[in-house]
Each structure stands twice: as C-alpha cells, then as structure tokens.
Amino acid sequence: MFTWTRRSAALAAAACLATSVVACGGGGGGGGDALVLSELDPYTEKLDGQITANILDRCGKRAGVTVDRQAVPGTEIVPQVLRQASSRSLPSLLLLDNLYVQQIAETGALTPLDSYGFKDTDSYYESAISAGTYKNKLYGLPTAVDTLALYYNKEMFSKAGLSPPKDWTELTEAAQKLSGGSRYGIAFSAVANEEGTFQFLPFFWGAGAELTKPNSPEAVKAVDLWTKLVQGKAASRSVLNWTQADVTDQFIAGNAAMMVNGPWALAELKEQKDVEYGVVPIPAPDGGKATVPLGGEVWVIPATDDEQQQKAWQVLQCMNEPKNMLEWGEKTAHLPATPEVAEQMSDPVMRSFADALPETRPRTDPLGPRYPDASKALWTALQAAITGQATPEEALANAQ
Template sequence: MSRSHSFPRLTRSTARPGTLAALAAAGVLVLAACGTGSGSGGSGSGSDTLTEIDYYDAAPQNTQLPQILDECATETGVKIKHQQVPRAQFMPKLLQQASARSLPDLALIDNPDLQQLAATGGLVSLSKAGLTTDGLYPSIVTAGQYQGQTYGIAPGVNGLALFYNKDMFTQAGLAPPRTWDELTAAAKKLTKGSRYGMAFSAVGNEEGSFQFEPFFWTAGADLTTLDSPQAVKALTLWKDLVGSGSASKSVVTWTQADVNDQFLAGNAAMMVNGPWQLPTLNAAKNLHFGVVPIPVPDASAKPVVPLGGEVWTVGRSNPTREAKAVAVVKCLLGQEKSLKWSKDAGYIPSNREAARQLGVSQPQLAAFVTEVGTAKSRTAQLGTDYPKVSQALADAIQAALAGGTSPQSALAQAQRSARD
C-alpha cells in the first residue's frame, strides 16, 4: 500500500499517503489465509533482543532504518532483530499476531492503520508508559491516538505539495500559483502539445483519496459529509482541469510514482506529490523545479494536507520488554534522531524545532514544513471507519473524472456508500 504510507504501489515513497488504508480494513478478512508468523512476536525472544517489523522495500528508507535502529539499540542497551515484510502482507500479518498476542516489540506502521491495530488491544499505550510528546506537532500526535490514548508516534511525516518546472514557468512568464484561480490559469497556459499543465493521481484507492484530500479539506469539506458544497467545489476543480485538457484523462490510472515520471519526462509542468520524490527529481540534472504549498481556494485560506508516514508502536509482552521497547521509541523520537531520519528518508521531523532546522537547511522541504502545522490526521475523526469513507471518496473521484458523473451526483453516491 503506501508509502504514505498509505497506498498501493507507493513503493517509491513510503508515504506515501504514505499506505493502503483500505487494505488494512480488508486484512481482517484474509487472516485465515496468512501464516501464523508468531515466531517474530515480542514474547518469543530473549529480553535483551527486541524484534522490529516494517514494510520498507526501497531506498532510502530500507537502507537507513536499520542504521538508526542500531544506533538507538546501542544507546538503550539492547539488540534489535529487524524484519521487513512486503506491504501487501504487512497488516494481515500484524492483525493475526495481535489476535495471538504475539506482536513484535516494535512495529513501524502506516498511520491510517494505527487505530485498527490499537483496537485489537495488542499495543502498549505510550501515554500510560510515560512517553512524552512535548515539542511535537499536535496534529502528528493526534494521528497516533486511539480512544484518547497515544499508541503510535511518528518520528517524521510526509505530505503533499505542488511541484513546478521552473524553466516552463519562466518561459510562460508565470509565478507559482497560490490560489485555485491562479492554478487553473497557469495549467491552461502551460498546456501545449503533448505537455499538460497539471498532473495528479486520481487512481481509485487510498492513493487517489490522499491526493484529493488537500483540495477537499482546504475547501472546508469534512469526511463526515462527502457531498457538502465545499466537497463539490473541490471535485469540480479537478473535473474542470481534466475536462479542459489541462490535466490528462489518464490521471484516473496514474499512481504518484506515475505522476512523478510524467513530471520528470517534461509531460507535465506541475504536479501534486510528496517529498519522497525529491531524490529522484534531484538526480535529473537538467530538471529545474521548485516546490510550493498546495494552492488554496482564496488568498486568505491555508492548505490542509493529510499526514503521510508511519508511526512507531510497541507490542504488548511483559513489563521488562515493553519498557525497553518504549526506551527505543523515545530515542527514535529525539530531536537528533528525528532530524537524521527525516533527512535520510525525505520526511519532515515530528519535532517542531527539528522541522524548523530542516526547512532552513533544505529549502526544497520548506513548503512541506509550512504545511505540517495545519495538516490533518486521516483517521482522527473517523477512526476505524476511515478506510470505508476513503474508498467511497476514491470511487466518487473516479466517477466524476472517468465516468462522466457530475461532482454533486458522484459525491452524493459516495455519502450513501459511506453510511451503508
């Protein structure tokens, strides 16, 4: 699912959005088909060796994580046994282990999946364990809570911003857009031949919902009322971009990785994407690009983007093991380690001061740092109901952009589906 930690085929990012939250919801249905996996649970190893699991399968995350884990292991006097599981198998495996009370001591999970796993009772409440969240962004803390308790905390997060091709903008005499009107006008002017002015992912799953949520939320819409006038306004923006030819009709099949490929190839002058794409973009020496916050409906508004990324959790075992695992998490969340991890993995530190430092030292991340302060957790309001609502929203996007349905009708159907 994600790298937002949250999506299918987000193997290049880990963001992606971050995650496929919908997969997590489906995980319960396939538990019977999964292997037991109990051998990797926390309770089966010596007390000085903790087990850890994640789904990172691509650089830089899969290369940097073992290093930072080893550093924190040394600092806390333990050893950590690292395990990587394919994303599609990750949540089904954890849910099965939770049912058997054999979760690993440490698990790095996509933040939209946190509440579902916490609901099993298999996680340690980090709040009760005394882990402080002082200095962290409140929105990031919220993303790791379930029923008023903190069960997961992110060392860093990712989100979405607007990338633009500086050369194309200079040639067109344009400045980066700040409002929807400016975005629409720039996309139209930049569309020429085989090049589109704008690119985004509207694929029919959590990845598409993740990309749409900045526009949805910034318009003032709410996930409890998918067919509100504000939601219709946001979907109309996307539909008009596609309908006018300023964005490709193929956005309904493009993942975030595909969108990045289009931008790299010069087939799109702007794109919505995340910081996990920066290493690939910076490797293209002839590409000159900038990054600005997501455009807003009017100049008085601030962008509201969904938080992508993963949270550290501690599996229930015994007091001694739990205390050691919590100590490791505390180390991972420290300002120094949070900043190091974020620099290496393309994230924004959860620690406010570390984020500020990163924004100053790496200007390409400044827009993402700015957005974190107003970002939203995808599951804070809906909890374990989020995957169903997210899928209904993704279906509405598909219906409006690919099926010819009006935004109003598509979102009205989404609202009915979310209530069923």
C-alpha cells in the same frame, strides 16, 4: 519502500523460537543470551530501508537487543497487522501509516505510551500527537512526518509568462495553458487507494468539504475540479493509475508542468540537474493556502509481555532522539516530527514544507477508526467521476 540485509545473529535467534523476543543459549559453556526484538515496517525501498535498518541496529545495540527487521509493502501491511492483532501475534515494535493507529488501537492490541512514562507530547507537532491518539490515550509516535505542496517547473512557467497559482482559477488556467503535445499542465495521483485520497484531501478540505458529509456542495466542487482538469486534457487520464512516485517521474520527465507531491520527491529531484523547480502551498479555491493532511508513519508498541514492551520502548526512544530524527529526515527527504529538529534541516525547501506542518490536519479527524472506510468511498467516487461513469454529484451520493 526498501530492502535490507538481516544480521546473521537475528536469523540464528529467530530460528530458535517464533516469538517476538527470543533468548537463545550461546551453545555449550558460558555464552550469554542473545535477545531478538521483532520489528515490522512498510519501507521496502532500498534508500529508506537501509537508513531505517542502520538506525534500528544502533538503537537495538544500546537497548541490548538485536532488532529483527521485516519490511512489508504499505498496501499489504495493514491486512497483515489486523490478522496479527486478532491473534495477538504482532511484532514487538511496529511502524505503520498514522491513519491506522486508531483502528489498530481499537482492537486492544496496542499499549498506551504513558505506561512507559512518556509525557513530552508538547515537543511534537500537534497533528502528529493527535494522529497517534485514541480515546485520549497516546499509542503512536512518529520519527518523521510529511505533507503535500504544489511543485512547478520554473522554466515552463517563465516561458509561458505565468506565476505560481494562488487560487483554483489560476491553477486551472495555468494547467490549461501549459498543456500540449505530450505535456500536461498538472499531475496528481487519483489512484484507487489511500494515496488517491491523501492527494485529494487538500482540494476537498480546501473547498470546505468534510468527510462527515461527503456529498456536500463543497465536496462536489472539489471533485468537479479534478474531473474537469482530466476531461479537459490539462491532466492525464493516467492519474487514475499513477502512484505518487509515478507523479514524480512524470514531472522529472517534463511531462507535467506542475505536480501535487510531498517532500520525499526531493530526493529524486535533487539528482536532476536540468529540472529547475519551485514549491508553493496548494491554493484554496478563492486564494490562500488549502488545509493539507498529515502524512507519515508512527511507531507503536503492541501488547506482548513486559520485557518485550520495555525493550521496544527503549528502541523507540532512541529512534526519536534529535540526532537520529534529523539523520532519518535528511537522508530520506522526510520531515522530523518535532519543530525543534525540523528547524535544523539544511535544505530550505524542506524547511518550507516544515513551515506548513503546524497547520496540517490528521486524516482521521473527526472520524477516527472509521476513516479508512470513508477514504475508500472518496477515492471510489473520485474514480467514477473522472472516468465519466457518474457525475460528481452522483459519484458522491454513492459515497454516503
């Protein structure tokens, strides 16, 4: 999600030894050593990356280290981390999607945070703590979290005499009525990766389905909804390839009257003076709010050596100080990971997203490390049904 410029000191130190924390002599007489702490995260986009780099730099200085930050795209970071975990060559500090914490912790490559004396779990959203926990040990803490909601174009809804949908019948009727020409009623991501599953879970869970039984009647009902929206031309067939960023672009361009998306879309929407939008909860089939998944990344501290781990913990603590948590959230359009800080956000739309966080559900509940496999099976079934390669029932039967 971002790019960055490494400090020359980090480059010089990293050239000395390919280890996580490096002590390089100052050259000659009496210079002090420079400690370099390696860090890896998925923020390759310029905005998120630069803000993260700035805060890491400040926190590194306080801890007496230089943070050598590296960014790898989210689709590539997990295979890289699993390879590094098997060879015990992980960086000193790692930020990754919360759904993978349990999978990495299972390898024994991470250190539990109680080994650093951390006990303040009550300050964080319950689902955030749950997502970072494996076998009753907390391994990961987020600086920010996110979730999903339904955006709608106020002008389009007003002209059509519609109100934001409160159940699936109203959602379908609004999507159909607002479709025509180059415009579709709703946009979402059904792409063949975790983004597709993440976007679909509010409908899957909202219907009463569970990943432990992916071919249940409730699961079929959810897949049937998305399938009929696309096949009925209320949603574009391109949803099969759209990322969440693509969905935002379609909404901004006026090619979709509604979209399923998260708070990060607000960063772009605020720059669009001619797009008047509203945000409401994703509806459950018969009314009320659907259960929405917890998104976002968490910091984990791999098992390296005591000095590295202690310095990494100092940096993590600094990143999660209220002022840094708020700065990161405000500037990147993500939600602070504690209710106390989330309530301080200046944007009322962001606060409305924050209001949903106490009811979010970790994606790994209840499958734990087995969730990534279940997620892949679900997005594969969704793609098969939408393309017409199989009925929803057939597609989900293969997801067992």
